[in-house]
Amino acid sequence: MMSSAALKQRILALGFTRVGIMRAKPSPMVDMYLRWLDAGMHGEMAYLERVDHLRRRHDFSAFIPDVRSIVVVALDYRDLDVADTMLADPLRGRIASYAWGQDYHEIMTPRLMQLESELHNGRAYVDTGAIMERSHGQTAGLGFIGKNTMLIHPRRGSYFFLGEIITPAEFDTYDEHPTPKSMCGSCTRCLQACPTDAFPRPFVLDARRCISYLTIEHKSAIPLELRHRMGNWVFGCDICQDVCPFQRFATSTTEPLLIPPPPSAARAAPLLTDLLGMTSAEFNAHFKGSSVVRITHARMVRNACVAAGNALAAQHPAASALIPHLTRWAHGDDTLIAEHARWALAQASPSR
Ligand code: SF4
Numbered sequence: 001m002m003s004s005a006a007l008k009q010r011i012l013a014l015g016f017t018r019v020g021i022m023r024a025k026p027s028p029m030v031d032m033y034l035r036w037l038d039a040g041m042h043g044e045m046a047y048l049e050r051v052d053h054l055r056r057r058h059d060f061s062a063f064i065p066d067v068r069s070i071v072v073v074a075l076d077y078r079d080l081d082v083a084d085t086m087l088a089d090p091l092r093g094r095i096a097s098y099a100w101g102q103d104y105h106e107i108m109t110p111r112l113m114q115l116e117s118e119l120h121n122g123r124a125y126v127d128t129g130a131i132m133e134r135s136h137g138q139t140a141g142l143g144f145i146g147k148n149t150m151l152i153h154p155r156r157g158s159y160f161f162l163g164e165i166i167t168p169a170e171f172d173t174y175d176e177h178p179t180p181k182s183m184c185g186s187c188t189r190c191l192q193a194c195p196t197d198a199f200p201r202p203f204v205l206d207a208r209r210c211i212s213y214l215t216i217e218h219k220s221a222i223p224l225e226l227r228h229r230m231g232n233w234v235f236g237c238d239i240c241q242d243v244c245p246f247q248r249f250a251t252s253t254t255e256p257l258l259i260p261p262p263p264s265a266a267r268a269a270p271l272l273t274d275l276l277g278m279t280s281a282e283f284n285a286h287f288k289g290s291s292v293v294r295i296t297h298a299r300m301v302r303n304a305c306v307a308a309g310n311a312l313a314a315q316h317p318a319a320s321a322l323i324p325h326l327t328r329w330a331h332g333d334d335t336l337i338a339e340h341a342r343w344a345l346a347q348a349s350p351s352r
Pocket residue numbers: 193194195196197198199205209210211212236237238239240241
């Protein structure tokens with residue numbers, strides 16, 4: 001029997017912000033998740049349908065046979081000092097706040113792996129294990145799931161990453177309690193603020209319409225009817241979190257590696273002319289160590305074309321600087337990018 005207090009102390013000393021421990025049991029949200037998959041709301045993320053992924057979501061013994069406990073950790077990520085006016089500049093390509101610093105997998109995974117052996121063959125996961133992490137975070141007392149589908153801590157907001165250790169260890173005390181009810185009440189701010197109407201109803205996100213999915217996971221052409229709603233986002237989207245009233249309790253991250261290196265604009269909202277002008281090697285060097293590199297240079301250029309089209313549509317006085325870059329991409333060999341660049345150029349025309 002292990003001391004939960006001692007483990008929590010170790011985890012907080014490793015820099016995590018919060019931790020909860022629950023007994024290993026299936027998520028009460030698995031059926032809802034399967035209905036979401038059946039409705040095709042996961043878009044091109046076919047890996048979510050894989051048999052091994054589905055089994056893991058049902059059954060923790062798919063990870064280790066004698067599993068008894070799940071340790072869920074949280075790490076606050078937002079640097080609240082980055083200026084909103086800079087982020088909203090239509091001539092900049094905005095990046096979701098979780099990706100401003102170093103890739104969180106690289107920060108969290110080695111720290112959790114330090115604990116694996118202490119926990120009798122525990123296994124650490126950060127986004128990688130097909131785990132219903134928000135649901136388990138809720139069961140382990142780290143918050144409630146809001147209508148925007150995020151895990152929200154009532155006194156810290158929702159700008160935090162989750163990680164898990166799945167372990168055969170047994171603890172003297174557990175944090176679990178009956179599934180907390182949502183504290184959203186009659187609020188619908190996130191549902192109303194979503195620019196692409198990605199919530200068909202509260203607590204359900206249709207990824208196919210979500211800017212985060214479209215800019216990061218979606219490999220083919222961005223649907224025409226959504227492009228003009230995507231504003232200046234080029235990697236992810238924070239809107240349904242930013243508008244949540246519980247964010248007034250959020251505090252800046254204390255993890256230096258999650259703070260964008262100066263100048264913060266270069267990693268939080270680079271100029272679109274820079275994004276469109278970079279070579280693939282320059283893109284990799286600029287975003288080295290960040291999760292942004294995962295989408296590759298080509299997908300970033302595709303996304304930047306959409307943001308540039310929106311700046312031209314808004315008739316921003318300095319948006320004409322984008323036109324030479326878009327013209328070059330419109331005549332390039334990459335047919336997907338060329339189509340997005342032509343769409344962007346067409347937005348400059350008042351007769352569009
Ligand atoms: S991340 Fe953005 S696009 Fe996606 S649901 Fe939230 S507000 Fe809508």
